[in-house]
Amino acid sequence: MAELLLIARLAGRRIAFPASMVEAVVELEGVTPAPCAAPHVAGLAALRSRVLTVIDGLAALGLERAGEMQARDAIVIPCDGHTYALIVEEVEDVIEADAPATRLSAPVGAGWARVATGTVEVDAEIFLLVDPYALIAGPAANAA
Amino acid sequence: MDELLNDFIAETRDMAQALSGAIVAWEAAPQDRERLDEIFRFVHTVKGNCGFFDLPRLEQLSHAAEGALADVRAGKRTADRALVDAVLAVIDRIGELVQALETGEATASEDDEPLIAALSGAPVALAIADAGAAPEAEAKKSIRSIRLSVDLLDRMMSAVSDAVLARNELARRLRDAPRDIAVEAAFERVSTCIAEIRDGITRTRMQRIDSLFSGLPRMVRDLAADLGKQVRLDVDGGDVELDREMIEMIRDPLTHIVRNAIDHGIEDPETRMAAGKKAAGTLKVSARQTGNQILIEVTDDGRGIDGEALVRSARAAGLLSAEQAEKLTPAQKLALVFTPSLSTAERVTAISGRGVGMDVVRANIERIGGVIDIDSRPSQGVKLCIRVPLTLTIIPALTISAGSQVFALPRSAIDEILRVGAIRIDSVGAAEIATVRGRRVPLVGLATLLGINAVVADADQRIVLLKPAGGEAYALAVDAVHDHEELVVKPAAPAVMAAGLYAGTTLADDGSPILLLDPSGIAKRAGISFTESELHQAFRGAEEETEAERETSLLLFRTLAGGRRAVPVMIVERIEDVPAEAIRFGAGKLRVAIGDRILPLAGCDAAPAEDKLRILRLTDGRTELAYGFAEVIDIRSVPIELHPAPAPGEVAGVTLIDGAQVELLDPHWLFAAHGDSGQEEKAQPICALPEGDPWMEAMLRPLVESLGYRVVAAREGVAADILILTEESEGAGPVQAGQVVRLRSHPEEGEGGASIYRYDRAALIGALSRGAPKRKAKGKANG
Numbered sequence: 001m002a003e004l005l006l007i008a009r010l011a012g013r014r015i016a017f018p019a020s021m022v023e024a025v026v027e028l029e030g031v032t033p034a035p036c037a038a039p040h041v042a043g044l045a046a047l048r049s050r051v052l053t054v055i056d057g058l059a060a061l062g063l064e065r066a067g068e069m070q071a072r073d074a075i076v077i078p079c080d081g082h083t084y085a086l087i088v089e090e091v092e093d094v095i096e097a098d099a100p101a102t103r104l105s106a107p108v109g110a111g112w113a114r115v116a117t118g119t120v121e122v123d124a125e126i127f128l129l130v131d132p133y134a135l136i137a138g139p140a141a142n143a144a
Numbered sequence: 145m146d147e148l149l150n151d152f153i154a155e156t157r158d159m160a161q162a163l164s165g166a167i168v169a170w171e172a173a174p175q176d177r178e179r180l181d182e183i184f185r186f187v188h189t190v191k192g193n194c195g196f197f198d199l200p201r202l203e204q205l206s207h208a209a210e211g212a213l214a215d216v217r218a219g220k221r222t223a224d225r226a227l228v229d230a231v232l233a234v235i236d237r238i239g240e241l242v243q244a245l246e247t248g249e250a251t252a253s254e255d256d257e258p259l260i261a262a263l264s265g266a267p268v269a270l271a272i273a274d275a276g277a278a279p280e281a282e283a284k285k286s287i288r289s290i291r292l293s294v295d296l297l298d299r300m301m302s303a304v305s306d307a308v309l310a311r312n313e314l315a316r317r318l319r320d321a322p323r324d325i326a327v328e329a330a331f332e333r334v335s336t337c338i339a340e341i342r343d344g345i346t347r348t349r350m351q352r353i354d355s356l357f358s359g360l361p362r363m364v365r366d367l368a369a370d371l372g373k374q375v376r377l378d379v380d381g382g383d384v385e386l387d388r389e390m391i392e393m394i395r396d397p398l399t400h401i402v403r404n405a406i407d408h409g410i411e412d413p414e415t416r417m418a419a420g421k422k423a424a425g426t427l428k429v430s431a432r433q434t435g436n437q438i439l440i441e442v443t444d445d446g447r448g449i450d451g452e453a454l455v456r457s458a459r460a461a462g463l464l465s466a467e468q469a470e471k472l473t474p475a476q477k478l479a480l481v482f483t484p485s486l487s488t489a490e491r492v493t494a495i496s497g498r499g500v501g502m503d504v505v506r507a508n509i510e511r512i513g514g515v516i517d518i519d520s521r522p523s524q525g526v527k528l529c530i531r532v533p534l535t536l537t538i539i540p541a542l543t544i545s546a547g548s549q550v551f552a553l554p555r556s557a558i559d560e561i562l563r564v565g566a567i568r569i570d571s572v573g574a575a576e577i578a579t580v581r582g583r584r585v586p587l588v589g590l591a592t593l594l595g596i597n598a599v600v601a602d603a604d605q606r607i608v609l610l611k612p613a614g615g616e617a618y619a620l621a622v623d624a625v626h627d628h629e630e631l632v633v634k635p636a637a638p639a640v641m642a643a644g645l646y647a648g649t650t651l652a653d654d655g656s657p658i659l660l661l662d663p664s665g666i667a668k669r670a671g672i673s674f675t676e677s678e679l680h681q682a683f684r685g686a687e688e689e690t691e692a693e694r695e696t697s698l699l700l701f702r703t704l705a706g707g708r709r710a711v712p713v714m715i716v717e718r719i720e721d722v723p724a725e726a727i728r729f730g731a732g733k734l735r736v737a738i739g740d741r742i743l744p745l746a747g748c749d750a751a752p753a754e755d756k757l758r759i760l761r762l763t764d765g766r767t768e769l770a771y772g773f774a775e776v777i778d779i780r781s782v783p784i785e786l787h788p789a790p791a792p793g794e795v796a797g798v799t800l801i802d803g804a805q806v807e808l809l810d811p812h813w814l815f816a817a818h819g820d821s822g823q824e825e826k827a828q829p830i831c832a833l834p835e836g837d838p839w840m841e842a843m844l845r846p847l848v849e850s851l852g853y854r855v856v857a858a859r860e861g862v863a864a865d866i867l868i869l870t871e872e873s874e875g876a877g878p879v880q881a882g883q884v885v886r887l888r889s890h891p892e893e894g895e896g897g898a899s900i901y902r903y904d905r906a907a908l909i910g911a912l913s914r915g916a917p918k919r920k921a922k923g924k925a926n927g
Contacts, residue, residue: 030656032549032656032657032658032659033549034636034640034643034646034659035549035594035595035596035643035645036594036595036643036644036645036669037639037640037642037643037646038639038640038642038643040639041637041639041640043657044636044640044649044657044659045657046651046655046656046657051634051636051649051650051651051657052657053636053637053639053640055639080638081635082635082636082637082638084637136639137639138639
């Protein structure tokens with residue numbers, strides 16, 4: 001069965017998230033830092049009366065932190081009783097996959113291997129299918 | 145127990161209601177296996193539940209029905225019309241009995257024998273005659289309580305939380321808008337309503353922790369029997385109330401901990417006897433409320449956890465380098481038991497005496513914003529402390545900021561808020577020690593701790609004196625103090641909680657997120673935590689530093705006669721002016737009326753000639769007295785080198801301050817001579833502490849006082865019920881004491897006989913309670 005995918009750009013790469021795991025896409029304005037929290041946590045933001053934990057997508061991959069927070073696209077993902085906002089460079093579109101995801105067949109590069117669950121083809125283009133929960137868990141989860 | 149019974153009644157009634165359809169269907173088709181199973185489960189459950197209560201009739205009935213139905217299930221009997229009728233009659237009777245239990249009325253029929261006989265296949269004379277009676281009674285009584293899903297309660301709670309946020313937002317806007325009395329009054333009314341609704345809903349979610357503890361005796365009994373151990377369970381504090389959801393969240397961790405304690409902690413009877421302990425181990429589970437936290441303690445007197453073994457395992461597992469291992473404090477070694485990959489290692493279990501999954505226990509506790517601490521003495525046992533918030537919802541908090549960021553502190557942990565200028569701050573090595581009215585507490589800079597750039601100069605900072613539940617007091621330097629607010633607190637995401645500094649998140653009036661700081665977590669990170677040895681050292685350092693010149697904060701004043709005198713600031717409650725007419729000489733003493741109280745007046749021999757008199761109000765914590773004087777000269781912290789007065793009196797002696805001789809008041813003499821010995825004071829046992837020991841003063845004294853003692857300085861001629869000595873003060877002063885308690889500063893007992901480790905709170909309290917048996921009950925009731 002074809003799956004709906006959310007296509008976003010992270011670390012310069014176009015990637016796909018299963019749309020069923022995504023609650024919303026928002027533009028974050030102010031992010032309140034959370035000192036001493038895990039390094040991939042950019043801080044907190046408010047969405048209506050809820051507190052979002054903002055995850056820096058780059059840092060979650062184990063790459064450099066994105067740096068100064070401007071207004072930017074974030075994907076809202078509920079996970080395990082908490083709601084997260086995953087910062088990406090850009091959210092492009094929601095599209096339908098042409099075919100079910102296939103397993104990874106080639107090395108995808110440092111950081112990505114942990115979060116990628118496979119590849120998925122849309123309009124003859126191949127995207128990396130990323131597990132947002134793995135991104136939320138952050139690089140530390142890798143070591144454990 | 146009542147609550148359990150109510151639960152049982154409600155549950156049975158619900159089941160009976162749900163079952164009515166099945167009964168009808170079964171009546172129509174007695175061969176229907178599914179219906180039969182359903183009815184069987186019902187009587188089986190009722191029978192099982194009856195075992196907990198003393199309900200012989202219900203038990204007999206359900207037992208008989210269960211037996212008959214079991215035969216049908218096993219194919220030994222067929223479900224003929226007679227049996228179906230008999231079973232239905234029994235079910236009706238059960239419903240009736242439950243109804244009677246609830247209403248306290250008698251049942252229509254007292255004799256169950258015919259019903260039971262009918263089940264066994266005897267000729268059926270009775271019809272299901274009672275059936276008609278039940279619905280009527282039900283209509284009368286069943287509205288008294290309803291069962292709600294926790295889900296619904298949660299939704300109500302979150303709706304109310306949102307209402308609180310909306311109210312806060314509105315309050316902010318109203319503050320900015322031009323004042324309108326009518327609008328404000330309406331807003332006040334709405335506020336009050338919201339507060340009431342919130343209060344009500346919060347209460348509906350509260351449940352006695354009994355429901356969590358009630359399963360323990362059975363579990364302990366079964367486990368102990370399985371393992372061939374003898375365990376005495378001691379449960380305390382079942383009436384503490386806690387959020388329902390919280391109770392569910394603690395259930396698993398608590399079960400796990402109790403299981404571990406019996407499985408790995410408490411030894412088998414032979415081993416215990418050989419170690420000189422009682423054959424039966426004691427497991428103590430207690431709950432109590434401290435501020436907005438619930439403290440659950442599980443203590444066993446088993447073999448304890450071997451911290452060294454944990455370190456060895458951690459080293460073997462490659463989790464620790466030799467250097468790191470070297471630096472660990474005993475408490476940190478014990479905390480290794482919570483390390484995931486370590487506590488799951490099979491062989492550690494055998495060595496350390498603790499089972500698997502402590503990491504899971506900790507994770508579960510932390511998920512609900514709780515803290516778990518472990519303490520262990522080899523061969524004496526283990527104490528696990530779980531601290532969880534009362535509710536996940538709304539707490540009163542103080543908003544403060546570090547740098548430009550706003551944080552919140554739970555108000556329950558706050559003792560006092562001070563200006564930097566009002567206290568003394570000493571640097572002791574890298575640490576800072578604040579002295580607040582004689583109390584020495586470690587000082588933590590919040591901005592520095594969090595790695596935030598402070599925007600305010602040190603001198604403009606505010607000091608918040610914190611006393612985390614179960615921990616030691618410390619001072620927190622913050623950049624600004626804002627406001628008291630009621631905050632809707634939700635647990636933060638695990639990646640944020642991992643910092644160990646936060647208790648949750650919340651939204652400010654303006655809708656921006658605020659992190660709620662966890663005072664215990666801050667203490668821990670700052671290294672002034674409950675890890676006693678560290679605390680120990682910090683204070684050690686402080687003591688050594690100040691040993692050379694132990695300073696006392698003195699208030700210098702000029703007496704009415706013009707002399708210079710001084711009094712320790714600590715005992716000065718306040719300074720005020722009283723009109724001369726408030727002062728009267730009567731009943732042999734000079735007294736002053738202040739408000740609705742009369743205080744003895746010292747420092748002058750007659751009512752003053754002027755129309756008013758300036759007085760110092762001195763307090764010993766219980767009684768007060770006034771001391772007349774002319775003017776305050778200064779407040780100074782100086783080492784006191786006392787040249788004692790030849791005879792005891794108002795003045796203890798003379799000391800040199802800034803090159804001038806100053807007479808030092810003797811507060812003890814003053815209170816002895818002038819203090820009105822009220823009823824209260826008389827009943828109070830007296831505890832003598834060595835003078836000028838900062839540890840005694842700052843840490844021990846509050847404990848001693850909380851137990852109902854009046855604390856006096858141990859000096860010549862003092863009579864006390866109990867005298868507490870440290871190693872240094874050994875043999876100090878010829879004090880007449882009913883009992884002497886010696887403290888040692890190391891956990892291990894040295895030579896020199898009986899003494900108590902000074903942080904062994906339980907033993908200390910035990911010793912102090914013996915000295916004042918009457919007081920014990922009071923202290924307990926308060927705590």
